[in-house]
Amino acid sequence: MPHQDVVVIGGGPAGLTAAYELQRRSEDYVPRVFEAGHIVGGIARTESHKGYRFDIGGHRFFTKVREVEEMWHEVLGDDFIRVPRKSRIFYRGRFFEYPLKIFDALYNIGAYEALRIIASYAKWQIRPHKREDTFEEWVVNRFGGRLYMHFFASYTEKVWGIPPSKIRSDWAAQRIKNLTLRKAVWNALSGANDTASLIEEFSYPRLGPGMMWERTAELVEEKGGTVEMRSEVTRVARSGSRITGVDVRRWSAEGEDLGTEHVKGDHFVNTMALRDLIEKMDPPPPPHVVEAAAKLKYRDFLIVTLILNQKDPFPDNWVYVHSPEVKVGRIQNFRAWSKELLPDPNTASIGMEYFCQKGDGLWNMTEEELIDLAGRELEEIGLGKQDSVVDGAIIRQPKAYPVYDDDSIPSVEVISDWLRTLENFQTVGRNGLHRYNNQDHSMLTAMIAARNIVGLQADDVWTVNLERSYHEEFQVSEKEQPAAPAEEELRKAS
Structure with missing residues (x-):
């Protein structure tokens, strides 16, 4: 069989899992992953600032889906550590243990x-x-x-x-x-x-969740695939019911526009937001599909990571802040996830998470204003002193969460019905399905898509009841089957 090229849009957990699974299942399919950002991992990436590594929100590695668990440990092996969970709720000036x-x-x-x-x-x-x-x-x-x-x-x-x-x-x-x-x-x-x-304890990569996806990208490339950074898909070309290629715009590390390339493929796996995907289809889908996509909404997010000149101001992995008097929604203590995230054991790295909309007051604050706000709110809550803040870094994450409002379900149904008519195209992951998936759920949909491509399954990723995979035990056979037992149970529950 001649090699077939598989274009993967997005280098987050879903996109990289699809590429990894393709190579694990067959040597005949060559994945080419295009990621618009400067590092892999999507919202599960690990950013860094002067040697401090920090998450874009906390990411526990816990699942009851066997295939996902196996992949995690195939990729990272002994680089996982076990982390006890400690979290609290701050409300009415008091801290409540959670659970x-x-x-x-x-x-x-x-x-x-x-x-x-x-x-x-x-x-x-x-x-x-x-x-x-x-x-x-x-x-x-x-x-x-x-x-x-x-x-x-x-x-x-x-x-x-x-x-x-x-x-x-x-x-x-x-x-x-x-x-x-x-x-x-x-x-x-x-x-x-x-x-x-x-859950009271979970696995975690010693250098943060991005370590998982950085290593996955390396393995994909070692096996002949490519993972191309600063490469944004700006157009998805269609001929009837088949996708024929994508336009990819590239930038240098310094921000220089390197031009646009048209990339052809035999199969396509998407993880970009559904609204963006429909907007980039050429020719466009029918008007009712375009109208449905325009109704989809997203919640944006930013994290202000504060570097403190003191060690361990509080013991929690994270604190949920319910009090409406402050803007911060959740606070991470990165040392409580892994000591290796900090280069200096006598300091602390605290992630102040803010939920916002791109273009609003929070989003448009300068870095200095955000660091000042985060320091003041950290002290107001009683978890640290503002004058202990010696540095900070800000990451803005658009489209972090798909919104579940009155328009979302009927709109997604309209879009999914049309996307099902495409012969060589699948969409997976949190934003690719407009479903608030956890990391393991996103990975499972990507695995199914990859198996569909190589002919081991013929499943519609839209119909998989991902929810049951999280809280039900599955008795799985060690014997390889075209459809994994966990997924069979998921489909029965759908």
Whole structure:
């Protein structure tokens, strides 16, 4: 069989997994990965500043999908470390242990308010919302209105910039999963914990999650593929139901425009945002598809990494900041993830995460203004002193999170129906599916796409019920099969 060229748009977890899986399955397919950024990893990359390495948000390596777990360890081997999870919620001037510890929660919230939470929970168990269309309705039915007000409403609005009553319940079902107030209390009293989002220990690359994707890119190139940085796909050329090629615009490390190349391919795997993808199709899709794509929304994000001249100001991996009095949404302590992320053991590296929109007040602040804001808020919360800040670095991440609003589900259905008509094109990953996937979910969709290309599967990545892979155990056979057992179970659940 002659070699076939596979164009992969995007060098994040999904794109690199697709390339890696193609090479693992067949020598006849040559992946060519185009990444617009200067380093691989997408939102799971690890940036650096004067020897300090830091995440674009925290990325735990935890999964119950066998194939994903195997790939992680094939690529990094002994470079994984085990990290105990410690996280808290900051709210009303107090820190609450998370996951819930019943006596800590009672002490912080107060006995009177605890009784009101229980009464509210009982009320909503007796007379729940008949429909669960929104995030607010979904959470209130499981936790009661009082707990929703305290621990869900303000933080959710800070993250998304819109009221929780405008967010679809699908996002809650995906992110909070099978946790209820009853289960949270039982977990706190018994020590049990079968809720994926509340795991107590996880794996982590010793140099950050970007280490995984930097090494994956190296392996792809060692096997004959290419991973090309500062290479943005600006046009996706189509002839009828087939994609014929892409236009790739390149820049030098100094920002010089190196021109545009047209690259042909036999197969195409996309991870760029769906809205951008449809805009770059030439000729365009039918008008109703273009209209649907224009309705998709995204939440942007920036992180201000502060370097402190003191060691370990707090022990948490991260702290969720629910208090509306400050703008910061979550705070990372990178030493608590891995000591090797810091070049100087007598300093601290603290990531102050802000959820925003490109072009708003936060996004447009200067680096000096953002470092000043982050230092002030760190001190206001009580996790460090502003005068201990000796340096800082800012990373802005557009389209970090696909928004689940009233338009998202019908719009994605319209787009996916049309994309299914393309013979040699698949879209995967968080933004490629407009689905708030975790890293392992994005990788699984990419694996399925790669297997589709080499003929080992014939699955529609849109129909895979990714949610079940996170919190259900699968009994898998060691025998190689065209469709992996975990994926069979996922499809049965769809």
